[in-house]
Amino acid sequence: MKILLVKLSSLGDVLHNLPVVWDLRSRFPDAQMDWVVEEGYVSLLEPVCGNAGARGIDGIIPIGFRRWKKALRTNEFSQSLGEFRDFRDRLRSTAYDVIIETQGLIKSALVTRLARRAGRGVIAGLANRTEYSGYEPLARCLYTSRVQVPLRCHAVDRSRWVAAAAVDAPNPRREEDPPKFYPDAFADTLGAARLMAEPYALCFHSTARAAKRWSNQHWVMVGRRLVALGLRPVFPWGNAAEKTVSEALASQVTNAVVPDAFSMQEAVGIVAGARIVIGVDTGLTHLAAILGKPTIELYCDSPRWKTEGYWSPLIRNLGDIGNPPSVEQVLAAIEELSAG
Numbered sequence: 001m002k003i004l005l006v007k008l009s010s011l012g013d014v015l016h017n018l019p020v021v022w023d024l025r026s027r028f029p030d031a032q033m034d035w036v037v038e039e040g041y042v043s044l045l046e047p048v049c050g051n052a053g054a055r056g057i058d059g060i061i062p063i064g065f066r067r068w069k070k071a072l073r074t075n076e077f078s079q080s081l082g083e084f085r086d087f088r089d090r091l092r093s094t095a096y097d098v099i100i101e102t103q104g105l106i107k108s109a110l111v112t113r114l115a116r117r118a119g120r121g122v123i124a125g126l127a128n129r130t131e132y133s134g135y136e137p138l139a140r141c142l143y144t145s146r147v148q149v150p151l152r153c154h155a156v157d158r159s160r161w162v163a164a165a166a167v168d169a170p171n172p173r174r175e176e177d178p179p180k181f182y183p184d185a186f187a188d189t190l191g192a193a194r195l196m197a198e199p200y201a202l203c204f205h206s207t208a209r210a211a212k213r214w215s216n217q218h219w220v221m222v223g224r225r226l227v228a229l230g231l232r233p234v235f236p237w238g239n240a241a242e243k244t245v246s247e248a249l250a251s252q253v254t255n256a257v258v259p260d261a262f263s264m265q266e267a268v269g270i271v272a273g274a275r276i277v278i279g280v281d282t283g284l285t286h287l288a289a290i291l292g293k294p295t296i297e298l299y300c301d302s303p304r305w306k307t308e309g310y311w312s313p314l315i316r317n318l319g320d321i322g323n324p325p326s327v328e329q330v331l332a333a334i335e336e337l338s339a340g
Contacts, residue, residue: 001028001030001031001032001097001098002031002032002033002034002094002095002096002097002098002118003024003028003031003032003033003034003096003097003098003099003100004033004034004035004036004094004096004098004099004100004112004115005017005020005021005033005034005035005036005057005100005102005163006035006036006099006100006101006102006103006108006111006112006115007035007036007037007101007102007103007108007159008036008037008038008063008065008103008105008107008108008111009037009038009040009041009066010038010041010283011041011044011264011282011283011284011286011287012155012282012283012286012307013103013155014037014041014044014045015044015181015283015286015287015290016155016156016159016286016307017102017159018048018179018180018181018182018290019156019159019160019172019179019180019181020100020102020159020160020163021033021035021048021056021057022056022179022180023160023163023164023169023172023177024163024167025055025056027167027169028167032058032059032094033056033057033058033059034057034058034059034060034061034094034096035057035059035060035061036061036062036063036091036111036115037060037061037062037063038062038063038064038065038066039062039063039064039067040066040264041264042060042062043263043264043265043268044264044268045057045060046060047182047183047186047189047268048182048183054183054184054185056183061087061090061091062087063087063111064080064083064084064087065107067080068080068083068084088114091111091114091115091116092114092115092116093116094116095116095117095118095119095121096115096116096117096118096121097117097118097119097121097122098121098122098124098166098167099112099115099117099121099122099123099124100124100125100162100163100166101123101124101125101126101139101143101162102125102126102158102159102162102163103126103134104125104126104129104133104134104135104136104139104140105134105135105136105139106136106138106139106142108139109125109138109139109140109142109143110142112125112142112143113142122144122145122166123142123143123144123145124143124144124145124146124147124162124163124165124166125139125140125142125143125145125146125147125162126139126140126146126147126149126158126162127140127146127147127148127149128148128149128151130149130150130151130152130153130158130306131151131152131303131306132302132303132306132321133155133306145165145166147161147162147165147166149161149162152303152305152306154305154306154307154308154310155306155307156174156179157172157174160172160179174310174311178311179311181290181291182290182291187272187291187292190268190269190272190273190291193266193268193269193270193272193273194269194270194272194273195234195257195259195270195273195274196232196257198232199230199231199232199275200231200232200233200234200257200273200274200275201226201231201232201233201234201274201275201276201277201278202234202236202270202271202274202276202277202278202279202284202288203219203222203223203226203233203234203235203236203249203278203279204236204277204278204279204280204282204284204285205219205235205242205245205246205249205279205280206236206237206238206242206245206246206280206282207280207281207282208282209301211300211301212280212281212282212300212301212302213280213300214280214298214300214324214325215324215327216245216248216249218327218330219235219249220249220252220253221327221331222278222327222330222331222334223235223249223250223252223253223256224253224254225331225334226276226334227253227254227255227256229334229338231275231276232255232256232257233250233253233255233256233257234256234257234258234259234274235247235249235250235256235257235258236259236262236284237258237261238261243258246258267284267287268287268291271284271287271288271291271293272291272293274288274293275294276293276294276295276296276334276337276338277293277294277295277296278295278296278298278330278334279295279296279297279298280297280298280299280300281297281298281299281300281302281307285297285298286307286309289309289311289312289315290309292312292314293314294314294315294337294338294340295309295312295314295315295316296315296316296318296330296333296334296337297309297315297316297317297318298318298319298324298325298330299317299318299319299320299321299323299324299325300319300324300325301321301322301324302321303320303321304317304319304320304321314337314340316333316336316337318330318333
């Protein structure tokens, strides 16, 4: 059995697709399993390649869609065209029995068609959109097997159900078969990548959509409470505008830190080294929940049911679409998790 997973981006989507690897591996222990992913997220998949004590995927096939798109407007187009040809040749070097695409986007579906199928190989994808999710209906025309899922379906469950249907397996039940993300031994490899020696708390205040942000004044109050608990608040950032906000927040919180920019590879260790993580609905907050850290997820303008962490007693999901959590709720959750 040769299986290809296609989940290109973004950070949270790639993370929420990880349980598919272990679901399929438990059913097909000897299968060859590869994954096509945007080159910026390769480091998220490296720990599931068998180097952390458990065989997950066998090969990572990077794709540079985002970079190639930018190159269309520059003189680097010819180089990108060569890279695309190399990607295509690698993708087509294996004939896959099952190809699984769980995002429902045309660009992802096109990748499934670019891959080489073995005989009557299956291309499985979403038959319908789920509420509040990006979905392009034309993508389903490129699948050979279209999987219907509930209108309200958690991102992790959605991926697992599409994969199960692709191999004629029953849908995993979260109560009986909770999702697995990384090998158990993986956490033991992250200790050396901490941001600092003293106990720190990560405050992910930034997100791609401004409506999903939480009040700056609330963040200041949270930062001051963390200091009172003996933790050093850290306000990360991803671009110049976010750095300005981080610096403004840190200026009002004694001992707070605005770190240097860090890569996706560094992010895993930095998150794993935190004592507690508080963040809005964004990929790095979901990374903390997936790594089993005490995590407080803040939902301000996105539905909580779609991505809330449900697999660990150390996760607190607060707020909902159109109903941001109060600062009192967040402070109470910090007290609860800190006491534990």
